[in-house]
Amino acid sequence: MSYDKELAAAKKAASLAARLCQKVQRAILQSDVQSKSDKSPVTVADYGSQALVSYVLQRELPSELFSMVAEEDSEDLCKDSAQETLERITKLVNDILASDGSYSDSTLSTDDVVKAIDCGKSEGGSQGRHWVLDPIDGTKGFLRGDQYAIALALLDEGKVVLGVLACPNLPLTSIAGGSQHSLPGEVGCLFFSVVGGGTYMHSLDSSSAVKVQVSSIGNPEEASFFESYEAAHSMHDLSSSIAKKLGVKAPPVRIDSQAKYGALSRGDGVIYLRFPHKGYREKIWDHAAGYIVVAEAGGVVTDAAGNPLDFSKGRYLDLDTGIIVTNPKLMPSLLQAVRESIEEKVSSL
Ligand SMILES: Nc1ncnc2c1ncn2[C@@H]1O[C@H](COP(=O)(O)OS(=O)(=O)O)[C@@H](OP(=O)(O)O)[C@H]1O
Numbered sequence: 001m002s003y004d005k006e007l008a009a010a011k012k013a014a015s016l017a018a019r020l021c022q023k024v025q026r027a028i029l030q031s032d033v034q035s036k037s038d039k040s041p042v043t044v045a046d047y048g049s050q051a052l053v054s055y056v057l058q059r060e061l062p063s064e065l066f067s068m069v070a071e072e073d074s075e076d077l078c079k080d081s082a083q084e085t086l087e088r089i090t091k092l093v094n095d096i097l098a099s100d101g102s103y104s105d106s107t108l109s110t111d112d113v114v115k116a117i118d119c120g121k122s123e124g125g126s127q128g129r130h131w132v133l134d135p136i137d138g139t140k141g142f143l144r145g146d147q148y149a150i151a152l153a154l155l156d157e158g159k160v161v162l163g164v165l166a167c168p169n170l171p172l173t174s175i176a177g178g179s180q181h182s183l184p185g186e187v188g189c190l191f192f193s194v195v196g197g198g199t200y201m202h203s204l205d206s207s208s209a210v211k212v213q214v215s216s217i218g219n220p221e222e223a224s225f226f227e228s229y230e231a232a233h234s235m236h237d238l239s240s241s242i243a244k245k246l247g248v249k250a251p252p253v254r255i256d257s258q259a260k261y262g263a264l265s266r267g268d269g270v271i272y273l274r275f276p277h278k279g280y281r282e283k284i285w286d287h288a289a290g291y292i293v294v295a296e297a298g299g300v301v302t303d304a305a306g307n308p309l310d311f312s313k314g315r316y317l318d319l320d321t322g323i324i325v326t327n328p329k330l331m332p333s334l335l336q337a338v339r340e341s342i343e344e345k346v347s348s349l
C-alpha cells in the first residue's frame, strides 16, 4: 500500500508545527507555561502545534475519516481564566498558516482551535487508521532551550506505518560525543519513514533528503548510549549498571525527547535505554514516530524483555518494564545485560 499522500500531509503538518514552536521558543514568556493536573508543563506551543497538525492533516486529506490520538486536550484552555491564552494560541496558529500562504481562504476562530485540539481524543486501537501526535515531545527540554520534537505517526490496523519526527534544535551533523547544551552547527532536522521504505532526513529548511542507517557497531566498547535528560523519566542508575555490564566505555548522552530516536537512526549513538520509575505508563505518542524512524533505519526497538512494542492497545503501551533500542548485532548482549541488571536490582531491594 502506498502512503504518499499521507506522508506529504504529515511532513507539511510537522514542518509548520516546528515553525510555530521555534517562534514561541524564541520568545517564551512565563505566562505561556501552565502546569497540567499531573504537574507536567504545557505551553502555548504544545497547544498551537497540536491545533496546527490536526487542522493541516484534515485540510490535506479531506476524504479520509479522521482519527487522532494526541497528548493535549482543551479542558484547561476552556476555563474563563485561560481566554487570553487561547486567543494567543489562535493568533499563533493563524500567523503560521498565513506565513506559509496555505488556506488563505480561512482564518481559525478560538472555537476552531479548540475543536482541532480535541480531535486528538481518539482511543486508537487495532482497527482502522489513527494519527498519533505528540505536539511537543520533551516540553521540559523545550523550556530549557534544549532538544524537543514534534512527533507524528500513522497507525493502520494497529501497526505504525508512517512516522515524521521534526527536531528543530537537533544539529544536521552527528552529535556523537556532545552534550545537549553545546551542540555545534546548523540545527533543525526532519526525519521521515514509511513502512518498508527506509528512513530519510532533511533539514527543516530544505527538502533534499538523505537516507539514514543505524550504526553497525557490534563492539560495546565502541558504543555510546542515549537516555532521558530528566532523571525523573528514566532510572539513570539502572542504565549505568547495564552499560557497565555490557562493556560500554562512553558516558551516557542525555538529551530530551524523541530526538534520541532520530539521532540513533543516523548512527550518532548505538543504544537508547529507557527505564521509567515504577508505576509510570508509557503513552503511544511518546514512541510511535521514533519507533518507525529507528526500525526503518535498521534498528530494533523492544521492551526490556525483548518483546516488540504493541501500539494497538489504545492510548497506552502495555508494558511496565522499559524500552531498549539498538542495532541487531548488539541486541542479544544488550538484552542479557538488561536481564542481569534488573535481577540484581530486584534482589538488592
Ligand atoms: N515520570 C515519567 N517517567 C517517564 N516518562 C515520563 C514521566 N513523566 C513524563 N514522561 C514522558 O517523558 C517525555 C519526555 O521524553 P524523555 O523522557 O525522553 O525526555 S527527557 O530527557 O526526560 O526530557 C514526556 O513527554 P512530553 O510530555 O511530551 O514532554 C512525557 O510523556
Ligand SMILES: [Mg+2]
Pocket: 134, 136, 137, 138, 285, 286
Ligand atoms: Mg512526549
Ligand SMILES: [Mg+2]
Pocket: 046, 071, 134, 135, 136, 137, 138, 139
Ligand atoms: Mg508532549
Ligand SMILES: [Mg+2]
Pocket: 040, 041, 071, 139
Ligand atoms: Mg507533556
